[in-house]
Amino acid sequence: MISRYPAIASDITKLFAARNTHAVEVAVLQPADPFLDMAGEDLRRRIFLTESETGQTLCLRPEFTIPVCLDHIASQAGTPRRYSYLGEVFRQRREGGNEFFQAGIEDLGDGETAQADARSLADAHALLSLVLPDQALAITLGDQTIFEAVLAALGLPRGWRMRLARAFGSAAMLEAALADLANPPRNGQLAGPVAALVLDGDLEGLSTHIAGGMEQAGLSASAGRSPADIARRLIEKA
Structure with missing residues (x-):
């Protein structure tokens, strides 16, 4: 694991492997339009934008979900499929740094929706329990x-x-x-x-x-x- 990752990164990747996920890397520089289309123009002032030589609007990735899903579509990979990721994301925030790490799992294409939802909840709880071992966690469902x-x-x-x-x-x-x-x-x-x-x-x-x-x-x-x-x-x- 390269030094720019947090110390707990190796434990996170082990947890992802144990939960049957496929680790992926996505490019730091991403087309901005998919993010703006999904989150609205309000996101524009919170992401870091640039422009390619061809005039395409690009941004530093503000999160992983959209790039992971776009790469999945481009690769024409079958489903169900579980992707895990860990890396930097870049967003302008009122508090905290503009560059921070994000870890997560994208669980795609499982026809058993209730089972997939329960698994996603268990994934999130396991990850937070690993990162915050001394914190008492409470789950609130609004579905x-x-x-x-x-x-x-x-x-x-x-x-x-x-x-x-x-x-x-x-x-x-x-x-x-x-x-x-x-x-x-x-x-x-x-x-x-x-x-x-x-x-x-x-x-x-x-x-x-x-x-x-x-x-x-x-x-x-x-x-x-x-x-x-x-x-x-x-x-x-x-």
Whole structure:
């Protein structure tokens, strides 16, 4: 490892190798347009720009993700594929130096999206644990898809899942919904099975239940509103 790298660089590269990644190098001088296209013109004042002899706008690489992905496309390499990198990036910052090291992994093309997301989280945690061995790390996930998957796994009725999902991102709304869930209001006008079907938003099941009740009572479904109409209205009111 050449001396310009930090002392921990060898440990980082060993971790990358253990996590089944392909180490890559990308050029320090990069076309500026891909970065500006992705991050907007606001990035222009924070990167170091120059111009080639042919008039192309170039910059010192401000990060690795875009160059790694562009090189992957240019090489026509297959996927899934995991790339790791460690090297200098260059950005003008209000605090700290304008040249610093960046290490990371680009995990491309895995069809199992949830598995790839979990692996990326584990990669980041392993790298930070290596670099900051004495720090207690906490993970905060802000992905609504994960939140909705947790709600589904809890087996909550559909109505409650929808209400809690709508509260995602608002602590006050979520606390109010959880308080109602812990002490749900009782609707004395609905029998137990009907109340459960209404709360679950099970239109087909509720329609079938109502149709059965009408048949037992000798009521004709064609004389008024259909069981499906009644079920839909009950669910809407709930």
